[in-house]
Every structure is written in C-alpha cells, then in structure tokens.
Amino acid sequence: MRPALDYNPTVPVLAAVMPAPFTPIELREFPEPEIERGGILLKTVYSEVCGTDVHLWHGRLSGVPYPIIPGHVAVGTVAKMRGPIVLADGRQAREGDRLVFFDVHRTCGRCVACTVRGTPTRCPQRKVYGITDAAADGLFGGWSEAIYLEPGVVAAVLPDSVAAEDYIGGGCGLITAVHAIDRAAIRLGDRVLVQGTGAVGLSVVALARLSGASTVIAVGAPADRLDLARQMGADLTLDIAKTTPEERHALVAGITGGRGPDIILEASGSARAIEEALALVADGGRYVVAGHYTNAGPSTINAHEHINRKHLEIRGCWGSEAGHFLRALTVLEQHAPTLPWRAIGARVYALNRLNEALADAEAMRLPKAIVDPRLRA
Numbered sequence: 001m002r003p004a005l006d007y008n009p010t011v012p013v014l015a016a017v018m019p020a021p022f023t024p025i026e027l028r029e030f031p032e033p034e035i036e037r038g039g040i041l042l043k044t045v046y047s048e049v050c051g052t053d054v055h056l057w058h059g060r061l062s063g064v065p066y067p068i069i070p071g072h073v074a075v076g077t078v079a080k081m082r083g084p085i086v087l088a089d090g091r092q093a094r095e096g097d098r099l100v101f102f103d104v105h106r107t108c109g110r111c112v113a114c115t116v117r118g119t120p121t122r123c124p125q126r127k128v129y130g131i132t133d134a135a136a137d138g139l140f141g142g143w144s145e146a147i148y149l150e151p152g153v154v155a156a157v158l159p160d161s162v163a164a165e166d167y168i169g170g171g172c173g174l175i176t177a178v179h180a181i182d183r184a185a186i187r188l189g190d191r192v193l194v195q196g197t198g199a200v201g202l203s204v205v206a207l208a209r210l211s212g213a214s215t216v217i218a219v220g221a222p223a224d225r226l227d228l229a230r231q232m233g234a235d236l237t238l239d240i241a242k243t244t245p246e247e248r249h250a251l252v253a254g255i256t257g258g259r260g261p262d263i264i265l266e267a268s269g270s271a272r273a274i275e276e277a278l279a280l281v282a283d284g285g286r287y288v289v290a291g292h293y294t295n296a297g298p299s300t301i302n303a304h305e306h307i308n309r310k311h312l313e314i315r316g317c318w319g320s321e322a323g324h325f326l327r328a329l330t331v332l333e334q335h336a337p338t339l340p341w342r343a344i345g346a347r348v349y350a351l352n353r354l355n356e357a358l359a360d361a362e363a364m365r366l367p368k369a370i371v372d373p374r375l376r377a
C-alpha cells in the first residue's frame, strides 16, 4: 500500500458503505457537504472496525437506517469549517487542528431520560455517527475520506502527547470503559474481575487498575488478548476456552481469599458470563453489565442464591456520554505513554479492504481493525 495524495476537498469524497446486513461493503462517492455555520469537515486520519460494526453487519441492532457509512469513532484534521466554533475545552477550532468527536449527537436535553432520570444515553432523539445516521443524510461515519461534524457535535483537540494510533486503539472501547468504571464505583483495595478481553474489557482492566483495585482478574480469549490484558494491568488471566467454570471458580476463590471479587464487570456479551459472575461475586458486591449491547438470550438466575442472599447490586451500562469521551482523552493524555492502547488496533486497512477487516473482526482474529482512508491498496 502507499499513502494517497493529499485529500482534495473539491473532488467527490470516497466512502465505504454498508448497504444492508450481510451485504458486501461497497465504495461510493459523495458530494462535498454544504458546511453550515458551526459545521466542520474533517479529513479522516483513522477510524475503526469494532464489535459494533460486526453487529451492524449481522443486522443485530435495531433502528439502523441502512445504507450507512459505518465508523462511529474517528480522528481527523479540520479541512474546512464555518466558525467561530468553540471546542469542548473552550478554545476555538482552527483549520488543520487534529480533532476527535463524540459520536452521539442530537441528544435532546428535554425528555424524561435526559432530565428526570439523568440517563441521556437512553434519549429517544439521540443519533450516533456510523450507526443510526443514514448515508443518504451525509458523511456521518468514519469509513470515509471525510466526515461532516454538524453544528452541536462535541469535538475536542486530540492532546499533542496522544498519538492518533493510541486514540483509535482505545476508541469506543475506552470511552465505554470509562462509563463502566463509573458504574462500578471501585473503592481502593477492591478485588475486581473483568469478563471479556475485547476492546472494552482490555480498557476496563487498565482503568480498574488505575482506580485502585488491589487485584484485577481478566477472563477471556484468545491468548494474544490475554497477553494484552496483562500488559493493561491484570494480575491473573484465565482463558475461557481452556478452563472449566469449576476451575475458574477455584482459581478466583484462591486469589480473592475465598470471598470472590468485590466487583465484576461484564464486557463479554455472553449469557453464560452472567451466570458465572453471579456465582463468583462476593457477598455485598456489585456487578456491572456492559457487554450485552445486543440480545444474547436469557441467563438463568436464582434470585435467592445470587442476588438477595448476597445483598448484590446489579447495574446496567448503556452507551456513553460526552463526559466519558472527554475523560477518556484525559486518561490517554496521562497514560498512553505506558499502556498499550495502540496494540488493540492490531492491523490497518484501506477503504477497499473493509470486507476483509469485517471478516477478521467477526472471526476475532484481532480485537479491532483500524481504517485508514488515506491508504490505497
């Protein structure tokens, strides 16, 4: 592959489109968008192919207006804008700035979810770049040479010390992990177990360690992700494919003084993981479910044994808010030099290679594929 010539905003913009579930990704040309006052046209540097994109391809998310331009997380540089535009840190955007943005937009701020419950991630008006924005509506996805940030999208300058590779390697998984860690309310010294070693689980391991957990156990697969989990801060990793539930129970009991983890965070999307966690978690503990982004079917729970008698707290964690995105940037600014977020983005693909990227992500050959629209295969 060779780097493309510099993107020329006067020619049509090339983007990779998912026409419908289980339909090959195709390249299409889009006109350059009309830039409204407060709008920004980003020249894409990187986007990603994550588990959500595999779910999109399998048609497992509701309310998706196919065809879409996937790629809900991206980093780019400002090619054009109609300012003045105030960024999240209070400074004004400038052409050439290296920007990142929060994928959720049009959250209304007026509905019951936004106001009464304080759960804007459940706002019925919210739209998400690369997921619930239609290709017919414009360049609202990162699998494209350019992305249009409409007025009101939360955008921030990527801190100088954070490489684009670190940001996109952390990507949506890191932002989701910041939210999950909030929900977990880890206290100093807590023993924590993380179920799942995909992009979310790996970041949860790192953030649990940074939050003061005394012990962090990661359960997942395959071996290269367990290696990454250890680099992210796990003390013990258990291969879900090479251990039985009984063996895991014994090993976890052994490392937690017989009590079980105080906190378990689920980032696996497995119905069986729920049953295992409820058996493992300590009395008076807490369980955060963040990985069931699609319907994995029912889990069997004995309310007496697993919830009531344990005095257990169970919390869901849906999506993320702009504050999680901004704090993920702060975390990266501080810790990207020492934690291997960029290693999560194992391989880089050009726009015309995204069917391969999806197949690789689907087969779990890598935790996350990186999209570089500047590449020409």
Ligand SMILES: [Zn+2]
Binding pocket: 048, 049, 050, 051, 052, 053, 072, 073, 171, 172, 173
């Ligand atoms: Zn994602």
Ligand SMILES: [Zn+2]
Binding pocket: 107, 108, 109, 110, 111, 112, 113, 114, 120, 123, 124, 125
């Ligand atoms: Zn709302």
